[in-house]
Amino acid sequence: MNNYQYMLSDWSFKACDEETWLPAHVPGTVHTDLLANGIISDPFYGTNEEKLQWIDKKDWEYRASFELDPAWETLAHVDIVFDGLDTYADVSINGVHALSADNMFRRWRADIKPLLHKGMNTIVVRFRSPIAEDLPKLEKLGYALPASNDQSELGGMGEQRVSIFARKAPYHYGWDWGPRFVTSGIWREARIEGWSGPAMTDLFIRQDQVTAEAAKLTALVSIDSTEGWEGVLRVSTDELVWEKKISLQPGVQEVELELFMQNPRLWWCRGLGEPSLYHFRAELVEPAQNRTVAERSVRTGLRQIKLVREKDEAGASFRFELNGVPVFAKGANHIPNDSFVTEVTHERYRHEIATAAECGMNMLRVWGGGIYEADIFYELCDEYGLLVWQDFMFACSMYPGDEAFLSNIALEAEDNIKRLRNHPCLALWCGNNEIDSAWAHYVKAGWGWKEKYDSDQRERIWADYEAIFHDVLPKAVERFAGGIDYWPSSPLRELTGDANQHAHQLSGEGDIHYWGVWHAVEPFANYHTHIGRFMSEYGFQSFPELDSVLKYAPETELALESDIMLAHQKNGRGNQLIKEYMDMYLPTPKDFKSFLYMSQVLQAQAIQTAIEAHRVHKPYCMGTLYWQMNDCWPVASWAGMDYYGRWKALQYVVRRSFRDLMLTVQESKDGEIAVSVVSDLRHDTQGVLRLSLYDIHGGLLAEKTYSVHAFADSVSHVCTLHFEDLLEGRDPAGVVLNAGLELNGETVDSKPYYFVPAKDLALPKAKIAVREVPGSQGTAFELKSDVLVRQVWISAEHEGIFSDNFFDLLPGVPMMVEFRQRGGSTSSEAFVSGVPGKLQVRSMVDFIMD
Incomplete structure (x- = not known):
């Protein structure tokens, strides 16, 4: 046996000042183990967060017993490996110190062969309180360092902010969207590894030059060998194989092997092409027996990515280029x-x-x-x-x-x-x-x-x-x-x-x-x-x-300023800010439950405005x-x-806002709107812009069409229109303008435009007809109304997503939506075809004051 791996399991834990050991889960944290053992209540419910701040002031220890295969005695190295220890930890094997850790983000390894014996062995990991560990560092420094999101007051520490001393996830100490739970625990995999002879510890496929015509790569292979060794390094992918004779010395070393590929499949980000991937396998081979003594595999994609900052008339660019193609980054x-x-x-x-x-x-x-x-x-x-x-x-x-x-x-x-x-x-x-x-x-x-x-x-x-x-x-x-x-x-x-x-x-x-x-x-x-x-x-x-919301608050706490709502709003005046903005832009919700819905509509309106503003300014932005x-x-x-x-x-x-072809309707100046098409496609597109004016109580009032030539990877202005030309004397509060972009007779994007703010729009009472689409087996539905319906919200009995939601339904214009159920842990797909169960369809008029 040249190598050996043993996953450590069957852990227990306790506070260091207590006697009773309790079952623990690894990977895990003290908080989740306390919850699983019924010692604490759900940290996320109500105001429980404040009641659990004692946990990070204690020291904790984890223990496991294990018996290795007897063959471990023949191995030159036997290491304990922790992929993550959170954070200040001392590890002992059979009562003897093996390693100390002080960084949550590092992998920790130590040779423990001298500490092992035949039969059962015991490992103990003792976690020191990150608070107790770091308070002396603050005192020694003599002044506090800025750490504005460290919620030390909630943690019972006044203004003693110690998060900056720990190499630990900063958000554990609180943030303006997250709670303060300063965790400890074995948070990634723990195992024992043993080997004799050469062992591969890392394989990196360095991409020196990659184009569609050729890829020049270097395989960097890290090897830890317990003895001298001569043989062949072989690297392969698909049907390609590269080899090199090598001679290893005892110890850690890195070996390089140049790789060359013609016409490689490139990796592209979404929207620019397929994210093609290669599996590379590296082997150390004894030529005489053609026997592999060590191997390692990685998966990678071949691409060239760079941040381009070039001086221009406006200052300097800030854009990513993938395989030589500029990328407008869309994301979060x-x-x-x-x-x-x-x-x-x-x-x-x-x-x-x-x-x-x-x-x-x-x-x-x-x-x-x-x-x-x-x-x-x-x-x-x-x-x-x-x-x-x-x-x-x-x-x-x-x-x-x-x-x-x-x-x-x-x-x-x-x-x-x-x-x-x-x-x-x-x-x-x-x-x-x-x-x-x-x-x-x-x-x-x-x-x-x-x-x-x-x-x-x-x-x-x-x-x-x-x-x-x-x-x-x-x-x-x-x-x-x-x-x-x-x-x-x-x-x-x-x-x-x-x-x-x-x-x-x-x-x-x-x-x-x-x-x-x-x-x-x-x-x-x-x-x-x-x-x-x-x-x-x-x-x-x-x-x-x-x-x-009902998962963390009872009905009695459904109020903007209730203790629980404030405990689950980490941004100071956050709840009041939402209300202030809602008063500026939207009708008044009739109660707190309606406020929840209206807050989402408000948020969506804000970010849609931002995204469209950014995209319409490409390539500057x-x-x-x-x-x-x-x-x-x-x-x-x-x-x-x-x-x-x-x-x-x-x-x-x-x-809708991140579509590769996006229609935008912007107020260009008083009394004018400008309609443009933003394209992230790499080819020109021909289409039709259809502008349709509807009475909000029903009926198509006017319609115009314009030819559209959307240039590749550009913003193409289509038309600028005056309000009076569109309205022709009609009440601006009684109409809606819909802009639709059609390609080959199919609408690929559409945007409603309102001439007055949403809070000034007198929405008619609406009855939305919902019909199952024949042949869809209960997964697709048509929605229709005789009058304008704003911000239609379809909710389903089962967890999943709709092909569209929170949209405006135009008078007499049907809208079809499909449902996809959340895949769950047994599915390889995130969303799968499924039926939604009971549907509930509501809209803005259902949530606002009469």
Whole structure:
């Protein structure tokens, strides 16, 4: 036997100051194990979060016993391997110390062969309280570092914010959409590995030059050999094989083998082509017996991806190019899918990534306050053709820069870059989220952080920042990432070392986070004037639907300012901000349950405005990533898909707004509207624009058609129209204009346009006729009304999605929708054909005051 692997199982746990051991699940966390054993109540329900802050003040230990196959004694190496320990941990084998860990994001390994004996062995992992561990570091530093999202008050710590000292998921300490649950536990796989002779520890297919004609690659094979060895390194994929004679020395070494492929299948992101993937297998072969003694396989896609920043008349571009083709990035910011990440199943990951693809996205940003995601996340992005903007795990805080901390970060970066670098989806490594702009070292701006420090402290804090984000991390990316670009901070104008570095809304360079709408209560119209070269963050909140809210609150707490609603709103004035904006734009909801629905309509309207504004300004603007894709617990937030995976109104609007051919109707100036077609297609398109004016009480009043030539990868203006020419003296509050884009007689996009704000539209009472489409076997339905119906919401008995939802139904114009059920854990598909069960169809008129 040359190698051996044993998965550690049958764990138990307890608080270190207690005697009773309880069953534990690994991978897992203390919180989820306490819940499973009935020690605590559901952390997400009601105001339970506040009652559970004692957990992170304790030390915890996990224990397992194991008996290895007797053959382990013949192996030269036997290692204990933890893919993730959260966070400060000491591991002992049979009572003898084996390793200590101090970084949630690193893989930990130690040789334990001298500690093992025949028969049963015992492993104990003792987790030290991250709070108790880091409080002395704060005292030693002598001043607090900014960490504005650290909810230390909720944790019973006053203003003692210690999150910045731990290499641990920042959002565990709370965020303005997430709770404070500072976890501990064995959060990724734990196993024992043994081997003799050579063992492959890593395989990287470096893509040196890739075109449609040829791919020049290098297989980088890391090998740990217990002895000298001579033989052949063989790498293969499909029917191609490359070989090289090698001679190994005892110890760790890296061997290279050049690979050349003609006419390779390229990997493309969604919308540009197929995300073709290759499986590469590397083997160490003894020639005499043609025997494989070690092997490793990886899956990758062949592509060239780069961030292009070229000077132009407006400043400098900020766009991604994939295989030489400019990509308009359409997507969202991703946060962890759960406060307890070990609860995120493969099905939940698939549901999120499939949702992104269903909605026309081609990029997700893995935001820097969460985790370096599980392998399955990136594998699914590879398969679905979604690019990944990958932050390092630093966000909205200043960090220490002592030698031990920097060394820890360097190893963390190496671990994660190496783990992820074979994924073709990876498009960018970004140093951090919002720290450069928050501190704003070279200008009188930012979040007011640096004003709290004297000049010496400021320079020291900034020097520590530069050490991490301008030295350690870019060096790691350059050394290990295989040519992927690095961007120091998001947002950022340019790395200049002076006032020009600061990102602002109209800089003409870099990427932008625009939060004037929401935080500054600016009108939605400002989305049209605050446009950067790449919009990497912006957002607007809403509540989940009623069924989701009732999972964390009883009927008696359904009020905007109830204790539970405020506990599940982490953004300070968030609930009141939603109401303020609703008063500006929408009719008044008749009760709180109606408020939930109307908040989703409001959120969708805001983000639709933003996306259309960004897309209509291509190629000046070449990316729009809204905040945020998902939730980590049930909460009022900026997510388009709630914690349970249910699509909000926003998700359906995003799907329409991210179509490769999108029709946009914009008010160009007083009394005029401009109609344009935005195309992300790589070929020109001929079609027809049909403008139809309807009486909201029923009847087609007028219709015009225009020829459309939509140029490839461009914005094509179709027409500009005056209100008076369209209305011809009619009451603007009594009509709706529908713009439809037709290709070969089929409508591929349509947009209703209203001449007055929604709150000034006197909606008629409507009766929506719902008819099952013959032959659909109960999966498709036709909806029709004689009058205008706004924001039709179809809800189903079973979990799933509709082909469209939260749409306006025009008078006398039928709308067909299809239902697809959520695939579940037993299906390989995220959405499968199925019947919705009982349908409920409602619209805005059902939720507003008479």
